[in-house]
Amino acid sequence: MAAGRRPAGAQRAATVGDDRRPRPALPGQRRNQPAGQGRRGDDRRGPGTVRGAGAGRRRDRWNRAGHGRLALQSADVEHRAGHSPECRGAGRPGADAGAHAGDPRAGRRARGLSRPLLVSRPRRLQLLGFTKLYPNAEQPRHGLFVEARLRRLARRPAVDLRIVAPVPWFPLRHRRFGRYAAFARVPRCEQRHGIAVSHPRFLSLPAGDMSLAPLLMAASVAGHVRRLVAEMPSAPVIDAHFLYPDGVAALLLGRRFGLPVVMTARGNDVTLWPRYRGPGRWIRWALTHCARVVSVSESLRARLIELGAEPQRVVTLRNGVDLDQFRPPVGAGRASSGGPRLLAVGHLIERKNHAAAIRALPLLPGAELTIIGSGPLRGELESLARRLGLAGRVHFAGALPPEELPAHYAAADALLLPSRHEGMANVMLESLACATPVVAFDVEGVREIIRVPEAGRIVEQRSPEALAAAVRRLLAAPPRREDTRRYAETLGWEPVIDELEVLLRDVAAAAA
Incomplete structure (x- = not known):
């Protein structure tokens, strides 16, 4: 079926808050100028463009459910990898993914029909976490600091969270290929602490212009993200971690599907990557076009503002610590003899x-x-x-x-x-x-x-x-x-997650 065609008999959702204004320009692109049509040799054009990402009117919000034309064409690697059915309908524990036996709504959504409006049901916050810094079965310690925050957010009673954690595509699994083979062994989908995590593959150049990294990531996983969004009961907020290339790729996807994006800056994505010409231009562009930026420290916040982020859109939410896991073990103590x-x-x-x-x-x-x-x-x-x-x-x-x-x-x-x-x-x-x-x-x-x-x-x-x-x-x-x-004990997670949930709900309400 063509990407822009709805299933037979599908009901088209009403357009809510259809925004007819031109989309903001990509790095180096003039306003109202289609992407990829800048002057040859113009240094302001940015490292690359996505076909059609900066031109025309914003599509109907039904695109968020995957029935609109997809300008970010999925790369061959995504189609060769295939879409694992385990990723579909697998939400957080207790969340209604429409796949339960006896659920009369499941068949309607499977046929692409619009979901009945349930006015009496309290609004749930739909979130789509996006980052390659996330643990998996092959790399269980990779990005634990990101998982720590998302796990606690997913525990909130009215929050539904799914994670998209892309991994670089590599064709061979043999261990002699080292960490590249480990990427190939990462499962397509898995459950971690009750959260559905999918690992679509993206094209990553081992050497070359890093300016292409967010474009390749966004194009490679666009089809997978479109399918996930189509299965969610309402449009999610994309919660992206690490500005480059993850945050920029998430923003490209968010612009395509009409989804708000919140980016979290964590360290050398602010202190190191902006020094490079191509990544720096992408980061500055993303900081001015995402819904909110979260900084994990006030010093990083000051740097983000120097890079062009609007002060009122940058919020500092430090990391927390698990006070139950990290505590002095019973009977533990420092040595009474010997040196320090x-x-x-x-x-x-x-x-x-x-x-x-x-x-x-x-x-x-x-x-x-x-x-x-x-x-x-x-x-x-x-x-x-x-x-x-x-x-x-x-x-x-x-x-x-x-x-x-x-x-x-x-x-x-x-x-x-x-x-x-x-x-x-x-x-x-x-x-x-x-x-x-x-x-x-x-x-x-x-x-x-x-x-x-x-x-x-x-x-x-x-x-x-x-x-x-x-x-x-x-x-x-x-x-x-x-x-x-x-x-x-004043540095635990709960106050941080309280503020984070309020921020994400504000973003979701503003985008509704």
């Missing part, structure tokens, strides 16, 4: 700057450092420890599952956070919840958490010497464990 026990947690990458923690250790006699995490710099960091004569005092524990972290946090005298950049470091919150103070470089989000003595110390001069001096000051007058835990 220090801890660093994070990927072994340049941005996390674990080398500064290792270089600070010779200035802290008797101290030992445990580094939890994996990454490409492990060999280099191990060599650094050997060169400094610290091989017996620096311990590499590798990546650990979240359930094993509380014991390590609670056993440490301090958590070290020498990162060059952060959005809102979750390890700070986890450490405080386990009653262990933090010594951190003065980067994004740190001052918003370490604002009382019980939380730790801030290192303004980002050097190993300054880090060691701050550790000595903390150990000379350590806070009481119960005071640190009591402060952490």
Whole structure:
């Protein structure tokens, strides 16, 4: 059946709030100018365009249900991959997906008929989470910080949430192809904590112009998103995480299907990607055309405004911490003998700057450092420890599952956070919840958490010497464990999710 043709006998929904105004231009595109028709060589045109995305009138809102013409043509990879039936009709537990036996509405929706209006039923918030930073069966620790927020949002009694977590397309599953083969083994659909998660494939260029990334992602998954939206009882709000390329791709899809998009900025999507010409132009365009932007820290919010976001549309909602999972284990405590026990947690990458923690250790006699995490710099960091004569005092524990972290946090005298950049470091919150103070470089989000003595110390001069001096000051007058835990109890998830739900409902109401 053609993409723009309704099923036989289908009833066309009434147009609600049909917006006849021209759509805002894509990066570098003049208003009212069709995408792809700019002057040759014009540097203002942006990295790429989607056919028809910036021209003509906004289509009828029925397009949101998938009955309109699809300008974002699905890439071959999506059709070859096929649409797994497990993705369809699988919502959150208790949500009416219209697939229950004996439901008289199920047959009507299956035939494409309009859903009867139930005035007496309270309005449910329909959400479509969109991000490639999400755990899956092959990568269970990938994007846990995003899942943590979405899981709590899905628990709300009047929220229906589905997740679209695209993964790069790769044709071979053999393990000798490393992480690329892992992408091929990711299931098309799965249930995680009662939430339906789909993993459509998208074309990703291993090398080349990153300006094409959001276009390829949006075009590859458009057909899958159209089918999901068609199955939902009302038009969802797209909740996109990470500005580039995920957020930009989500906005391209939202513009096509008439759906509002809320983007969450989390770190180097604000501090790093805007430095590159193509991605920077896409990000600036997205910040001015999405419904709202959520920042996880006030310092990131200031940068977003510098990039062109309107201040009234940028909201700061910090990350929270699971106070039940992260707490001092029964009987846990710091060692009563020996030197200080220090801890660093994070990927072994340049941005996390674990080398500064290792270089600070010779200035802290008797101290030992445990580094939890994996990454490409492990060999280099191990060599650094050997060169400094610290091989017996620096311990590499590798990546650990979240359930094993509380014991390590609670056993440490301090958590070290020498990162060059952060959005809102979750390890700070986890450490405080386990009653262990933090010594951190003065980067994004740190001052918003370490604002009382019980939380730790801030290192303004980002050097190993300054880090060691701050550790000595903390150990000379350590806070009481119960005071640190009591402060952490103000950093839980519930107040954050309360504000987030209000924001998303406001966006949904404005788009209705």
